[in-house]
Amino acid sequence: MTSALVPLPVMLPLFGAGLALALWKHSRAQRLITVAVLALMLAVGVGLVVAADSGPVVVDVGGWAAPVGIVLVADRLSALMVTVSSLVLLCVFLYSLGQGIADGDDEAPVAIYHPTYLVLAAGVSNAFLTGDLFNLYVGFEILLAASYVLLTLGGTGSRIRAGTIYVVVSLVSSALFLVALAMIYAATGTVNLAQLAERLPEIDGTTRLVLEILLMLAFGIKAAIFPLSAWLPDSYPTAPAPVTAVFAGLLTKVGIYAIIRTQTLLFPDDRLDDVLLVAALLTMLVGILGAVAQDDIKRLLSFTLVSHIGYMVLGIALSSQTGLTATVFYVVHHITVQTTLFLVVGLMERIGGTTSLARLGGLAKIAPLLAILFFVPAMNLAGIPPLSGFLGKVGLLQGAVQLGTPLGYLLVGGGLVTSLLTLYAIVKAWNKAFWQTPPQEIRPQRLPSGMVGATLALVVFGLSLTVAAGPLFDYAGRAAETLRARTPYTAAVLGPDGRGEGTSNDVVPDGGTVLPDVPDDGTPSPTPAESSTEVTG
Amino acid sequence: MESLVPENLTASFPWLTALVVVAALGAVALWCLPRGARGRVREIALGVSLVNVGLLVGAFTQFDTSKAGVHQLYEQYAWIPQIGTSYAVGVDGLGLALVALGVGLVPIVILAAWREQGDDVERLRHYLALVLLTAAFMTLIFAARDVFLFYVVFEAMLIPIYFMIGAFGGPQRRGAAVKFLLFSLAGGLVMLVAVIALFLQGPGGAEGFLTANLTGLALTTNVERLLFVGFFLAFAIKAPMFPVHTWLPDAAQQAPAGTSTLLVGVLDKVGTFGMLTLCIPLFPSASAWAAPTIVVLAVVSVIYGALLALGQKDLMRLIAYTSVSHFGVMILGIFAFSQTSIAGASFYMLGHGLATGLLFLTAGMVIARHPQRSQRIADFGGLQRTTPIIAGIFLLGGLATLSLPGLAPFVGEIMVLIGAFGAYPAAVIVSAVVVVLAALYILLTYQRMFTGPEQEHLTGLPDMVGREKWVVAPLVAALLVLGFYPRPALDLVEAPADVTVSTIALEGSAS
Amino acid sequence: MIDMTPSLALVVVIGVLVASGVYLLLERSLSRVLLGVLMLGNGVNLLFMVASGRAGKAPIIGSAEPSEMSDPLPQAMVLTAIVIALGMVGFVMSMAYRSWQLNGHDEVQDDLEDRRVARKAAANAPAYEDADSADSGETLDEDAAATRDETIHDDEEHTVPAAPSDTAARPGTPEGGDA
DSSP states (O other), X not given: OGGGTTTHHHHHHHHHHHHHHHTTTOHHHHHHHHHHHHHHHHHHHHHHHHHHTTSOEEEEGGGBOTTTSOEEEEOHHHHHHHXXXXXXXXXXXXXXXXXXXXXXXXXXXXXXXXXHHHHHHHHHHHHHHBOBHHHHHHHHHXXXXXXXXXXXXXXXXXXXXXXXXXHHHHHHHHHHHHHHHHHHHHHHSOOBHHHHHHHGGGSOHHHHHHHHHHHHHHHHHHHTOTTSOTHHHHHGGGXXXXXXXXXXXXXXXXXXXXXXXXXXXXXXXXXTHHHHHHHHHHHXXXXXXXXXXXXXXXXXXXXXXXXXXXXXXHHHHHOSXXXXXXHHHHHHHHHHHHHHHHHHHHHHHHHHSOOBTTTOOOHHHHOHHHHXXXXXXXXXXXXXXXXXXXXXXXXXXXXXXXXXXXHXXXXXXXXXXXXHHHHHHHHHHHIIIIISOOSSOOOOOOOOHHHXXXXXXXXXXXXXXXXXXXXXXXXXXXXXXXXXXXXXXHHHHHTTTTOOSSBOTXXXXXXXXXXXXXXXXXXXXXXXXXXXXXXXX | OOOOSOOOOBOSSOXXXXXXXXXXXXXXXXXXXXXXXXXXXXXXXXXXXXXXXXXXXXXXXXXXXXXXXXXXXXXXXXXXXXXXXXXXXXXXXXXXXXXXXXXXXXXXXXXXXXXXXXXXXXHHHHHHHHHHHHXXXXXXXXXXXXXXXXXXXXXXXXXXXXXXXHHHSOTTHHHHHHHHHHHHHHHHHHHHHHHXXXXXXXXXXXXXXBHHHHTTOOOOHHHHHXXXXXXXXXXXXXXXXXXXXXXXXXXXXXXXXXXXXXXXXXXXXXXXXXXXIIIHHHSHHHHHHHHHHHHHHHHHXXXXXXXXXXXXXXXXXXXXXXXXXXXXXXXXHHHTOOHHHHHHHHHHHHHHHHHXXXXXXXXXXXXXXXXXXXXXXXXXXXXXXXXXXXXXXXXXXXXXXXXXXXXXXXXXXXXXXHHHHTTOHXXXXXXXXXXXXXXXXXHHHHHHHHSSSOOGGGTTOOOOOHHHHHHHHHHHHHHHHHHHOOHHHHHHHHHHHHHHHHHHHHHHHHO | OOOOOOOHHHHHHHHHHHHHHHHHHTOSBHHHHHHHHHHHHHHHHHHHHHHTOSOOBOOOXXXXXXXXXXXXXXXXXXXXXXXXXXXXHHHHHHHHHHHHHHHSSOBOOOOHHHHHHHHHHHHSOOSOOOTTOOOOOOOHHHHHHHTTOGGGGTOSSOOOOOOOOTTTXXXXXXXXXXX
8 A cells, every 4th residue: 555655756746747737827727736736745755754664665667576677665764855855845835836926927937837846846756766776867857857947947147147057067967877877787787776786796896986986976966065066056046036945955955865875775885985074074164165255145055055965975974873864864954944044035035135145134123023034944054052953963973973083083173163154154144134234225025925934834844853853863763774774675675586576577488588697696797608809880 | 980979869849940941931921922911021021030039949948958969959851862862950059059140130130121222112022031031041051960951051042142142232242242152152062072072982872961971981081181171162161261251341341231240140150160060070080180271271361351351441341351350260269179169169159140240230220321321431430429329339249349358259269269279379379469450440440430520421310219229139138148148058069069079089099 | 698898889989979078068158068968968878888788689579589689778778868868958959049049149157256256366466477478468357358258247447448359259269369
């Protein structure tokens, strides 16, 4: 029964997108469809979180058994990601609805916004749920294509300029991913994650390292890890506020998720750990130094986004139970908080007319509710106790101290400096936007209740993460255990005889197989049958 | 080595949690007050703070003074077992005394702020809510028996103070508030690493952060010293001690008088309290190793604070620098490791809180009466003819600050000096000499502001009104009572001092 | 058993395609970038063909012996990649056309903020005067007009030096040549 839930987060938004596109003249129907689909996704996500607690839930797509067919796997990490992303997508959509209703839909091409948004949701869910590396590529492409459209929505000059940077960089990262896929297939003969987990330890170590680096590069661009992060602050700020919010909250985390999945499942030997630790340190510091220097609050938040990605990479690079638990907790926290902050900045832009900190001011008197909506997630981001940001950082620092190496202590120091500078940047933004007197007077305005309500819901969710920190840490700990053990995943996908449930055995005629021979001692790669001098083509 | 911390005595009624919860709920209630009731914010805030005073009296009845060295009124609940932290609160004699100081000062501060915002009741509502929130945090931090909980409150209480300085203060309030926040947070972050590292050295598990579980660990020398430095730095910034004191004068100058009272009178005691309750019991040999350096820095603090106080033109900054000097005396007392000096330092914390509170609040009254609300000393003169009661109370506060015999701070200071003489005679002599300097800056200031010819722009100023008399009366009474009859308070603080001394002695004999 | 020996010609073609693709990706004009993306994509698709081993009979059950069939999975993956590339190319072309509509050119501009920072830094005079350095002598500010720099509109007092004819000079080439 629960395995029927697994494909729903992917199918529902795709159907919804098609339906919304078909009904492109009826904006009310479009809105209803989108909200309904996103709410259903959230419910399914919660169901998956509960179901995955007793072990990964696997679905063989099309009935083709793994590893012949594509599998969708919901283990604890995937289910948690799907749930949080659905919640964030829903709140951001309600926010954009509130904005659209208040402004009238003349300016924005709303007809295309709804289907694209749903396609983005489908891509994100697919990326989280897939158990096949090529399907991960497809999931990435789905969400990237949707993101291109959303980023350049309206086709204004500044959006095209910023969008071009984003599109070209993403195309390069996709090409890198494809290269990595081709190499992986050539080396192991499969792209199924569970089967790769079994076969990769058996190939040559150097080849494996090359594959790991290639994948890490492709995902690193997506996740904006230094030095592959320069595209993010250049492209994110020009998009409309809800779009930036979704990108900041979700897209980079998909990259982080992919890194977690491949590092724990495919490459459990920790050869890249030191490199990742250094990259984490640099990302943290370079990102936050960039943030401190900014005058525009959207760019400031983009830089803090890059910087806090460094924290998550730190957790992954620690390769310990504590580190991974803290990473999972921190990912959930950061998705929520970063999205909330971008939504609040959208509200600030609405009242103040600008996002430049030099021209904003005095918002605390004009809009006290906005001040609270900014301050709470801002303090959460900066890691003030007892909020969830602080708890996540404590876990990460604990893991780093446990490492005991000089690099570990260096990272502890880097983490602390980043925390302090984040607070400094946030307090500076708070001072300038909310307390200082603005150069030109800003007239008070009534903010649309849809926008405020959606933001408030996310702020409350962020606070609930603090209240529910105990159970969440528990769940993250169990997720980390499953990830590090690897066998629950591979056993659930491949079953006892190396095949998933579903058909594949009967169709292959007896005695013949097109799959490469897999002798009992486990060497997978096919050996050249003819002499090596033969040259074809 | 078996733990030196005696068994905790569990509370029959959660007095400490009740104190925290009532204050916190009071703050929330003020924020969520419906429009109709918003005219009554002062009364509501005062009522909540008086309820807290009542709870405090109840807590005192359950506290066994004969066992003041033991942590009583103890409560423990699991909080986040995966991290290893629990909600554990309990107070020994010193903790209870400081909780009492905090709880007692809050109604006085609320009374003092009655007319501070003029008729703007909305602003006052926010201010009083922040005061109550700070009160909740104050109680919790003095009562925390879980190191992680202590840290969380240590950082969290920066936020309401940040708002109290930054939104309600003087002309340069934003910069002062940011400086305060960043300074304290920097120290706190260093302490965070030490806290985590300490946890990893300890037994770990779901109760791994309990102070009792982390005391008496056998740490290697270098690790212990590094952890000690981590903790000590944060407390030195909080205290404040030279050379990391520079946030205090700015904050005190810009903050309203009530905020400065709470900040300097109570919250800075968290620094010295932390040194006594955490640094020494957790890292005894490292404390012994660092003591000579710390004593030197403390003496430098004493001299530096006094010298700089002499040159101040702003009244609030002057009082702030005198506090830097006095905290130096407290730290000297703590790290001299004699029973008398530690008990004296603890008593001095109480006395200093009362005296500085009186001084700040009276200064606030004077400043409020100036036509431009100026804080500059030169803008005042001859006030003792216009406002004799205020002048008298200010003089009393000033004399208490310079430890006049018969007032509470004298008892503390003399005990510190006597107790520390055995170990650090030079330090004591220098500190005693500085008392003369203290007389100089206090009496000179009094002379400039209150004696001399009456100034034109200051004629006709009202003297202390009834409400203000209610503000200063408890403080004056406490100063006099504790000055002449310190025995009850000494009973509270001497036993914990004994425990601390025996911790150091045991470490010294074992290593 | 599939022969995995790569064909030399294929490998060389892949190398050439990827190299030219990368070279074109670094161009200013979006159309050229797009050509670069196409070539890069084709190169990667051919890489898949190398990964699939030697060519063989069509992999349809019953049409040949299983041992003589070619590997169908990479072919499926390549088809997917081609279709995805098709969509992306269409979108990027429309972006290039839109840029042409708005600005008269389809060049990828530097990020505004980066450009501002670079101009502020370049406004600081160099630390030394060097007679024989092969410098075009053009400052970043003068270069701004030639490269259609949008930060030029920021600075009200800034006087735009006589811009070299746009069609003649490719942006980035020092005007007037150098030694």
